[in-house]
Amino acid sequence: MAFDTPTARRTLAIVGGGFSGSLLALKLVALRPDWRVVLIDPSSRPGRGLAYGACAPSHLLNVPVARMEAGLSPAYGDWLAGRAEMVEALAESGGEMSAAFSPRELWGQYLQQQVAAARVTDNGAGLTVLRGEAVRLLDAPRRGLVLSDGREVEADTVVLATGNLPPRPPLPADSWLQDAACFAADPWAHDALTVIDPDAPVLLLGTGLTMVDIALKLAEEGHRGPMLAVSRRGLLPGAHRYGGHWEPFLAPMLPASPLTLSKAIRAEVRRAEAAGQPWQRVIDAVRPVIARIWSTWTPKQKRQFLRHQRPRWDVHRHRMAPRIAGRIEALMADGQLSVRAARSRDWTPAGDGVAVTLHPRGGGPAETLTVARVINCTGPRSDLQGLEVPLYADLARKGLIAPDDLGLGLETADCAVLGPRGEVSTWLHALGPLTRPAWWEITAVPEITAQVDGLAHRLAEDAVVGPSLEEAFVDLGAGI
Numbered sequence: 180m181a182f183d184t185p186t187a188r189r190t191l192a193i194v195g196g197g198f199s200g201s202l203l204a205l206k207l208v209a210l211r212p213d214w215r216v217v218l219i220d221p222s223s224r225p226g227r228g229l230a231y232g233a234c235a236p237s238h239l240l241n242v243p244v245a246r247m248e249a250g251l252s253p254a255y256g257d258w259l260a261g262r263a264e265m266v267e268a269l270a271e272s273g274g275e276m277s278a279a280f281s282p283r284e285l286w287g288q289y290l291q292q293q294v295a296a297a298r299v300t301d302n303g304a305g306l307t308v309l310r311g312e313a314v315r316l317l318d319a320p321r322r323g324l325v326l327s328d329g330r331e332v333e334a335d336t337v338v339l340a341t342g343n344l345p346p347r348p349p350l351p352a353d354s355w356l357q358d359a360a361c362f363a364a365d366p367w368a369h370d371a372l373t374v375i376d377p378d379a380p381v382l383l384l385g386t387g388l389t390m391v392d393i394a395l396k397l398a399e400e401g402h403r404g405p406m407l408a409v410s411r412r413g414l415l416p417g418a419h420r421y422g423g424h425w426e427p428f429l430a431p432m433l434p435a436s437p438l439t440l441s442k443a444i445r446a447e448v449r450r451a452e453a454a455g456q457p458w459q460r461v462i463d464a465v466r467p468v469i470a471r472i473w474s475t476w477t478p479k480q481k482r483q484f485l486r487h488q489r490p491r492w493d494v495h496r497h498r499m500a501p502r503i504a505g506r507i508e509a510l511m512a513d514g515q516l517s518v519r520a521a522r523s524r525d526w527t528p529a530g531d532g533v534a535v536t537l538h539p540r541g542g543g544p545a546e547t548l549t550v551a552r553v554i555n556c557t558g559p560r561s562d563l564q565g566l567e568v569p570l571y572a573d574l575a576r577k578g579l580i581a582p583d584d585l586g587l588g589l590e591t592a593d594c595a596v597l598g599p600r601g602e603v604s605t606w607l608h609a610l611g612p613l614t615r616p617a618w619w620e621i622t623a624v625p626e627i628t629a630q631v632d633g634l635a636h637r638l639a640e641d642a643v644v645g646p647s648l649e650e651a652f653v654d655l656g657a658g659i
């Protein structure tokens with residue numbers, strides 16, 4: 180069944196109606212009211228995506244309101260004004276809306292409303308939302324997408340905005356645990372946290388922001404049993420801190436290697452702390468030049484960074500809202516949550532649960548414990564190599580994409596998708612976390628907003644080359 184487009188001058192199809200795809204759709208219908216923009220997402224609540232779809236009331240954004248502004252109308256801060264759910268957040272930020280950390284659920288509602296308000300119901304120009312999963316491209320010479328139910332969407336331009344992939348289980352592929360009922364491979368699946376005895380011990384694999392979300396959700400849903408979070412280094416995300424300022428200090432002398440970067444940051448943190456400024460502001464001052472630094476490193480240096488510096492970078496860069504940090508501290512102080520640096524090995528069935536041996540980092544005696552549920556909190560998967568997702572398998576078969584060697588996503592140049600020999604597509608683009616190989620930090624709303632703005636303008640102007648990556652990021656970083 181072909182999807183009819185009688186009046187629009189041009190059709191653009193976006194795969195994925197999370198924040199990245201929805202924002203692009205909203206910006207394009209504003210810039211090109213004569214175009215038809217088709218947003219494809221399986222959810223009944225387009226706009227939210229994974230991050231703002233599966234959240235519990237306790238989950239807060241980890242970016243303050245001012246940095247979440249994406250150039251939409253009404254502004255997020257104005258939309259939030261007067262909402263009862265903001266009372267606690269405003270009390271914490273001293274009444275400053277711009278500095279407050281809002282519930283994630285509210286941001287999800289805001290995005291969903293934005294998409295709903297922009298929708299058109301006829302077949303002409305404007306935004307059309309299709310509920311479905313894109314599984315392959317139309318065969319040449321036609322261009323567009325086929326959905327899993329057989330519907331076809333013809334389009335001049337296709338944008339991939341499929342975002343955060345379910346996490347990769349940190350287990351050998353043939354491990355019996357992969358299929359065991361006591362293992363939750365995807366913590367965001369609707370049944371991941373159901374049927375857990377509230378007094379039973381639970382093992383959380385990972386100690387980052389996903390673990391924080393899941394520990395809070397379990398506690399909120401009445402879990403009383405011990406929760407043990409384990410990762411190789413046992414690093415917890417840092418907490419946001421209000422106030423202070425630190426000037427950008429890296430540009431124009433960009434660090435030549437990951438080691439130079441971490442030395443420069445550590446030296447600057449010492450200087451900032453001596454001047455009474457929190458380390459958080461130093462990390463914020465690095466943020467505007469991260470994409471530029473990343474683009475100057477060799478593949479070997481990037482690999483070094485991912486192996487040695489990434490864990491520390493992640494916990495300093497991706498932080499918890501102060502209230503979330505307080506709740507996690509309270510769970511740890513009560514002894515309900517503990518965090519360990521260890522490797523988990525020798526998984527064996529134990530009743531309905533599993534026995535596992537933890538080998539502490541840096542040596543010390545191994546410990547075997549039995550838990551009722553193991554929850555994979557290692558965070559979204561990024562590598563597409565070997566991933567059995569129909570759309571990407573089709574794109575790979577057709578020689579249109581090149582998953583990168585570092586396992587971060589798809590190779591792109593200013594969002595244009597690159598083929599295996601580096602050929603730049605003129606009609607296939609990608610956005611958001613998928614484009615990490617070129618941008619590295621392209622996970623959070625401020626960076627994605629800058630990326631979307633650049634792509635929307637380039638597409639709207641039919642320009643093959645638009646503002647470069649460096650220009651897009653030049654004014655980011657103030658605040659958080």
Ligand SMILES: Cc1cc2nc3c(=O)[nH]c(=O)nc-3n(C[C@H](O)[C@H](O)[C@H](O)COP(=O)(O)OP(=O)(O)OC[C@H]3O[C@@H](n4cnc5c(N)ncnc54)[C@H](O)[C@@H]3O)c2cc1C
Nearest residue numbers: 195197198199228229230240241312313342343611623624
């Ligand atoms: C739990 C969590 C919390 C976060 N919190 C914050 C925060 O507080 N602040 C912040 O700045 N950033 C946060 N982030 C970062 C987040 O990555 C970005 O903010 C942003 O939401 C990414 O949006 P996205 O649209 O690229 O990806 P996603 O939100 O993952 O959306 C992708 C969408 O594409 C759909 N899709 C996938 N494949 C197909 C297909 N074949 N056909 C059709 N649809 C498809 C998916 O169903 C999904 O709806 C968070 C991330 C996570 C995972």
